[in-house]
Amino acid sequence: MAEAVILRRKFSAKDLAIQALFLAVIVVIVAEAVSSARTNLAEMGLSSGLAFLDRATGWSYSFSLIDHSIDDSYRKTLFIGFLNTLFLGLVSIVLATVLGFAVGTARDANNIAVRSSATIFIQLFRNIPLILQLVFWYAVLIHMPGPRQAMSIADAIFISNRGVMVPGLTIPTVAGIGLTIFAVVAGVLIARLSALRTSLKLLIWLAAVAALTLLLWVTLAPEGAGLVSAPELKGLRFVGGLPLPIEFVAMVIGITLYGAAYIAEVVRGGLQEVPKGLIEAGRALGLQEGMIWFKIKMPMTLRTIIPPLGNQWVFLMKATTIGVAIGFSDLFMIVSTSITQSGQTLELIGILMAAFILINFTLAQLVNLLNARLRLKGH
């Protein structure tokens, strides 16, 4: 009763009626959608539910970090797609951020030649749709010579129409991913030990990563294999090393260049906001330009650009979906193939949406955390 009185005091009858109508319309739309879905699915002879997840798929796809076969269940295949999306997204985000910071710094440089090069880079890659850039890189890679005439860089990296072969550790892929995660987590943890000097921190981190690498090599690498294997041409194909399929390489190149152009603009915006007085103070103290960048410009810039930078990361993560245009098996491609093959449209779209909401939410939390840590104390 009391609540009703408060409601009545706060809203007029008209306001309540409008809200009730709004709710009623939503309820009618949902009910209508559910009943239509029932009749339409019944006509197609499909049963809804998640039982199909345990069925074998019977089809294959281009890229996976772990072993896969056509006998895998839908559950495992979808999980592989999710991993592929995360992997491609993270690799591209890291590369685009590094390149973006470099180009953004160049864009803000005093030197006219450096600045114009950066401007040309940004204007070129930002003003052409990402998907056009992707199909372009894919077409370029697919027109590369075959493995026998592969282009080689220092006899270590080979580029052919089968993919890019790079030297790699001999440990299994899953162990390699574990190692990378360990390196990142250890790096974050060690960086937080504020008592130590930076050089000592770096040393500890390197030692820890090297120790784990050796341990993995001793326990998991095949008998007699060296720590690193380089790709070698044997007959018609390459053996050893780490093969990167052209779909993956084209995606990484495309997203990295496009993302870097956007991130560079964000970085430039941040650099321009750094108060002039601070930079002049640094010069007055006799700091080199490099030190001014490291100790004054970057800390100040990072504080202002984390939110827009986070937006770019989220955008790049979502952009992985257009990999389907060149046949990269990300989550979207796996889901759309699954829909064609199994007909479980509603369930699969639900899974796709849930996965992206999860990714977005996690990234947003990470960005908030980063933002909170980098904020000036007392602000």
Next chain:
Amino acid sequence: MTDIAAAPPSTVGTASHWLKKHAFSSLPASIATVLFFALLLYIAYLVFDWAVIGAVWSAENADQCPTAHGACWSVIDARYRLILFGLYPYDLHWRSTLACVAIILTVILSCIPLFWSLKRLALLWVVGFGAYYLLMEGGPIGLQEVTTDQWGGLSLTLFLFSSVVLIGMPMGLGLALARRSKLPVISYGVSILIDFIRSLPLLTTLFTAAVVVPILLPDWLHGDKIWRVIIAFALFFACYQAEVFRGGFQAIPRGQFEAGQALGLHFWQILGRIVLPQVFRHSLPGTINMVVVTFKETAIVIIIGFFEILASANAAFGTGEWAPYYIEVYVFVGLIYWIFIFSLSQYGEYLKRRMSVAKR
């Protein structure tokens, strides 16, 4: 001696001063200047050599292409109609051309401050879009009818772009107003919708509209696939645009609303006469950014099976004889996109600068 004294004193001095400051301030800076300019010149030379000096230009000379060391523009000469107009009937390409001109004119005219009022912009876009639609479709004005499934190439890209902006803009304003509503059911409901759409990739939204919506709707509501996709795209546009408008609303002090109430104006009068004109001005740079993004993103409809300019480009070199010249086709399409997007975003930058000066 007097001659020298009378010569304009500053230009040479400032130019060399400027060069010294921005190009040769120190030894490393001078080396960087020379290296970077050498690299830029070299790339420019390579591009020029490929695109102009060594290029084959006309379709009749296509037989020279395999031996030429430059670009084979013959493929563009032979196939530009396919790239621009898709599968539109060949004899009626003049209609496609006029329709594209109508849309481009609409966009250009929208950039002129003379048209910056709600009524004029709405009228301009409805007229421009109407002209496009009537020319392309033909039926209603007594020309030969051409259905949407025959539209393609650049004209389809422009169609998607303009209809998304035309439908999405009022939708975005509606969503922004609803999100600011003092009625909690409506503002929460709309907030959830906006955040939901914004957290999904555009491709997922469009795919849902193309594939899933037919399952959820009764038969009579299905409509054309192209309209379902356009409405979903417009919803995506509207959810982002609503946030742009929200920023504009936040820039308006509450006092203005209260002043309107004190004058005895209605809610809608205050909104239409006082608040909205300022909101539009404040959100102009963000809006232009959204329009640019929308134009770029139209390219992904190729994935759900529309024959827009990227698809028609793929078709242009898809047949055997032109297959080796894919780079030329992509460069041509990239250039079309680049010109549109570069000019629009430069215009946005210009407005942003002008507005920040005006604020000071």
